[in-house]
Amino acid sequence: QVQLVESGGGLVKPGGSLRLSCEASGFTFSDYYMSWIRQAPGKGLEWISYISTRGTAKYYADSVKGRFSISRDDSKNLLILQMNSLRAEDTAVYYCARAQIYDKWGQGILVTVSS
Amino acid sequence: QSVLTQPPSASGTPGQRVTISCSGSSSNIGSNIVNWYQQLPGTAPKLLIFGNHQRPSGIPERFSGSKSGTSASLAISGLQSEDEADYYCASWDESLKGVLFGGGTKLTVL
Numbered sequence: 215q216v217q218l219v220e221s222g223g224g225l226v227k228p229g230g231s232l233r234l235s236c237e238a239s240g241f242t243f244s245d246y247y248m249s250w251i252r253q254a255p256g257k258g259l260e261w262i263s264y265i266s267t268r269g270t271a272k273y274y275a276d277s278v279k280g281r282f283s284i285s286r287d288d289s290k291n292l293l294i295l296q297m298n299s300l301r302a303e304d305t306a307v308y309y310c311a312r313a314q315i316y317d318k319w320g321q322g323i324l325v326t327v328s329s
Numbered sequence: 330q331s332v333l334t335q336p337p338s339a340s341g342t343p344g345q346r347v348t349i350s351c352s353g354s355s356s357n358i359g360s361n362i363v364n365w366y367q368q369l370p371g372t373a374p375k376l377l378i379f380g381n382h383q384r385p386s387g388i389p390e391r392f393s394g395s396k397s398g399t400s401a402s403l404a405i406s407g408l409q410s411e412d413e414a415d416y417y418c419a420s421w422d423e424s425l426k427g428v429l430f431g432g433g434t435k436l437t438v439l
Contacts, residue, residue, distance in 0.1 A: 251428075258415075258417065258431070259366070259430040261419075261428035261429070261430060264427075273427055274427070275425075275427050309373055315364055315376060315379040316374075316376060316419070317379065319375070321373055322373055
């Protein structure tokens with residue numbers, strides 16, 4: 215069955231960096247666009263980025279543009295989110311999801327930005 | 330502030346029919362499909378409706394979606410206690426070049 219498993223979350227100080235990974239299994243990863251979506255504590259869903267097949271197109275929400283970078287390694291079925299210059303407002307559960315209808319989601323990973 | 334507007338809350342009694350609205354603009358709902366997601370407490374969102382009105386396999390027929398112009402709706406008939414959850418609409422936005430989620434609607438089954 216389709217599985218998406220995020221890793222790499224944790225506590226980081228403001229201004230710091232973190233690299234999230236999402237390992238995919240149960241489907242042909244290279245055939246799908248993939249995306250990252252986050253949810254701040256007690257808040258709604260916020261789409262932050264997606265990447266096309268072969269990584270030829272990448273889109274970002276304004277809130278993370280210039281600080282976050284999405285990439286993929288199709289040989290390892292991995293989706294990556296490199297997060298730099300982290301702010302307190304980036305504190306959230308981060309989900310990877312299979313685009314473009316977001317039919318499969320990971321369980322989420324918590325990122326806490328605090329001093 | 331979300332550009333897709335949903336009511337923050339909705340409620341109904343078991344067996345009732347409830348609808349949740351999602352209002353957008355010509356740059357999102359007006360020119361792209363709408364998907365709906367259900368998020369039970371403490372869990373990841375689940376796809377409920379895609380392509381405005383299509384149900385993934387395993388989603389009961391009592392969940393239905395529709396779209397007209399720049400608005401969309403999710404209807405839940407035969408309301409059950411396990412339907413108590415947060416519901417989100419989503420659509421691609423041509424101006425932002427990104428996906429927009431609605432602010433979410435918390436459904437309470439009384």
